[in-house]
């Protein structure tokens with residue numbers, strides 16, 4: 520993707536990050552949420568720094584928007600790296616219990632250590648982290664609905680960061696989406712923009728829609744993994760063959776056919792169709808090990 524850079528607005532980020540790092544000192548376990556359509560690109564570059572040596576629960580959210588084949592490839596690839604992802608559809612409340620159990624399990628060993636030192640057991644403290652819009656709030660709401668308990672503010676916590684009690688064994692630090700101060704990887708930035716996981720960063724819809732078309736063309740033409748994508752994603756939706764045409768020409772032709780040449784309108788339609796799942800279940804990247 521050789522398109523101009525996506526602009527970052529890091530003004531508020533340093534302050535938000537400082538407050539977050541302060542609270543992270545009190546956290547026992549980090550729940551990292553990624554977008555199942557881009558498990559690699561939605562891996563937040565600062566996460567490892569924030570996690571340090573704390574236990575880490577990886578959550579792949581939006582599994583309702585990916586094919587079983589692509590999902591399995593990613594599970595296998597992540598397991599090969601020693602990670603055991605939990606898969607959720609936070610929109611519809613799927614996979615939530617396993618996330619709670621994984622977080623609570625960390626508490627068991629923490630409390631064993633506390634008991635050994637003559638201290639009273641306490642709930643495990645977890646934080647949900649990830650790019651904006653990857654589904655953190657939806658996940659937190661689902662976690663809370665399991666057994667709703669009053670949310671309690673703790674002193675010194677900023678307005679956006681607050682602790683809430685999920686169960687008698689689990690407390691959660693509710694955080695706003697945190698963008699990295701900069702993202703050097705423009706390919707990842709485009710994928711995040713396509714998936715709407717990029718918050719306030721500025722981008723041109725037409726460039727981002729063109730990048731999406733190009734990605735789908737590439738995945739369709741590679742045909743390396745049958746079932747990774749649904750058949751003929753673009754052809755089916757727009758009755759326009761994407762082979763032997765550049766992504767920019769595809770967008771322009773589709774705009775002619777559907778919106779009297781209005782490129783912006785067509786770009787918005789393509790992006791909205793993808794984000795709402797109207798193009799089908801589409802994962803935008805193969806695991807690096809599969810290339």
Ligand SMILES: Nc1nc2c(ncn2[C@@H]2O[C@H](COP(=O)(O)OP(=O)(O)OP(=O)(O)O)[C@@H](O)[C@H]2O)c(=O)[nH]1
Pocket residue numbers: 580581582583584607608609610611650651652653654655656657658695696697
């Ligand atoms: N299809 C689908 N949509 C989801 C899922 N999880 C969240 N969404 C939708 O994605 C959008 C963003 O979800 P949020 O939970 O607000 O994302 P967030 O990470 O909390 O966003 P910030 O607060 O901006 O960081 C919402 O429209 C949700 O309904 C999911 O598993 N599947």
